[in-house]
Amino acid sequence: MQNESNSKRRKTWDKEKMARAVKCVRAGELGYKLAVRQFGVPKGTLERYVRAKDKPIDDLVNVSLGRKPVLGERLER
Numbered sequence: 001m002q003n004e005s006n007s008k009r010r011k012t013w014d015k016e017k018m019a020r021a022v023k024c025v026r027a028g029e030l031g032y033k034l035a036v037r038q039f040g041v042p043k044g045t046l047e048r049y050v051r052a053k054d055k056p057i058d059d060l061v062n063v064s065l066g067r068k069p070v071l072g073e074r075l076e077r
Contacts, residue, residue, distance in 0.1 A: 013041045015061045022049045022057050 021039040
């Protein structure tokens with residue numbers, strides 16, 4: 001039962017708000033705590049995304065949850 005409730009709460013933050021929060025923290029305009037309060041995003045996720053400086057913000061924010069398909073997308077459907 002606990003896994004069911006956790007999966008419903010995962011990645012419920014807004015992608016645009018997370019992207020703006022990451023940009024602000026990376027630019028030094030806001031600290032982590034203020035960005036979390038202002039944009040309403042999880043602190044741990046924000047910290048992880050800010051540390052991944054080699055990856056574009058859009059790639060970080062648009063990651064899908066779950067396992068990656070074994071076959072191609074067309075065959076999986």
